[in-house]
Amino acid sequence: MxxxxxxxxxxxxxxxxxxxxxxxxxxxxxxxxxxxxxxxxxxxxxxxxxxxxxxxxxxxxxxxxxxxxxxxxxxxxxxxxxxxxxxxxxxxxxxxxxxxxxxxxxxxxxxxxxxxxxxxxxxxxxxxxxxxxxxxxxxxxxxxxxxxxxxxxxxxxxxxxxxxxxxxxxxxxxxxxxxxxxxISDNLPGWAAALRDPNLSRAVTAIHASPGHPWTVQTLAAEAGQSRAAFARHFSARMGEAPLAYLTRWRMVLAARLLLGRETSLAEVAEHVGYESEFAFSRAFKRTYGVAPASYRRTCLRDLYLTR
Incomplete structure (x- = not known):
């Protein structure tokens, strides 16, 4: 694993x-x-x-x-x-x-x-x-x-x-x-050390394999083979954030990366990262990055062009 x-x-x-x-x-x-x-x-x-x-x-x-x-x-x-x-x-x-x-x-x-x-x-x-x-x-x-x-x-x-x-x-x-x-040492805190934890590794791998899946704390706990309460406590202690906070952050990382592709529409990006509407996706994205997805795409594509 x-x-x-x-x-x-x-x-x-x-x-x-x-x-x-x-x-x-x-x-x-x-x-x-x-x-x-x-x-x-x-x-x-x-x-x-x-x-x-x-x-x-x-x-x-x-x-x-x-x-x-x-x-x-x-x-x-x-x-x-x-x-x-x-x-x-x-x-x-x-x-x-x-x-x-x-x-x-x-x-x-x-x-x-x-x-x-x-x-x-x-x-x-x-x-x-x-x-x-x-x-x-x-x-x-x-x-x-x-x-x-x-x-x-x-x-x-x-x-x-x-x-x-x-x-x-x-x-x-x-x-x-x-x-x-x-x-690295197994005693290191944070994300890297979580990979050494078989329970958390299963949950993190599931998130990364299917970021658009409608995950809940309960379904992630099932992936980890723990009860809901035990998993939530364990995840937060090792990862430094709650399971759904980590899920949202990873979805936004993927969304930002997908926005670099001109051929991918905002609706397609939203669906890929687990949002049923562009509005809900745009609101979550702006909370994370401080700008709307369309503005982020324009700025990043311009900067990427200038560095080449």
Missing amino acids: RQAADANWISEIASNAAALCRTRTSAPWGMGIATYDGVMFHYVVEGSCWLRGSAVPTLELEAGDLVLVPQGLDHDILSSLDVTPEPLEDFLHCPSRPITGETVSTLLCGVYLSGIKMVHPVLNALPPAIYFSREEIERNPSLSSTLRQLTAESEAPAPGSETLIQHLLDALFVYIVRAWSAS
Whole structure:
């Protein structure tokens, strides 16, 4: 059951728009990444650097190390901690950075611009930064192979590289989260730990498999194999919210994602996420996102176009 639940939530994490950049420069250097609406990773191909942020741990990264910052938190990547970083946009658009001296670093940095509000609840369960040392990566064939291919494609682009890189970026995110999921403690609170709970795992998997089903606390309790009262208490204690609150939040996540497709009408989105009328759906959506579904769709499609 846990393997099925893992497969479900990993496959649900969308990376609708992803970008990759490669930078090679000599110390001193630093880039500052402001709070953003996405997920970012940094892979050190050559040399070393530091990760620092107001809400992320300070880490020294050596060649072969990888770090994922999954919650859009501001952070800096620096050649040393005494460097004042440039804003990321200025750093990337600098016309030329001559290689001087022996302290050279090469980084691959990627960002998944899927929108924090739209993504799976697992992102809220992830730590502020997920770090893998070179040794840990080498022990993970899928992760190491994907990083090698990304590095090769970025260093020597060829016909089809852009398409291949997009697929590799999607695979990389899955492998990172999968590796983290396999290593977490059963005692962790929240959504990720709930996957280790056989009762809650059955209920959560049912919600994600059929979000449009007319679920009640009683029917979800039956899925979990518990009484209604015991299930409601257990779910709230482990998940941090009531069962139907979680159901509504997940439906709104799916609705926001579906709204990115121009071909899907509002009525079809409403039906898919379990609402019998556009009016009821629009009211629930506006409570969650602060705007009507049609306005949300126009804004997101415009922003997605501008990032490409």
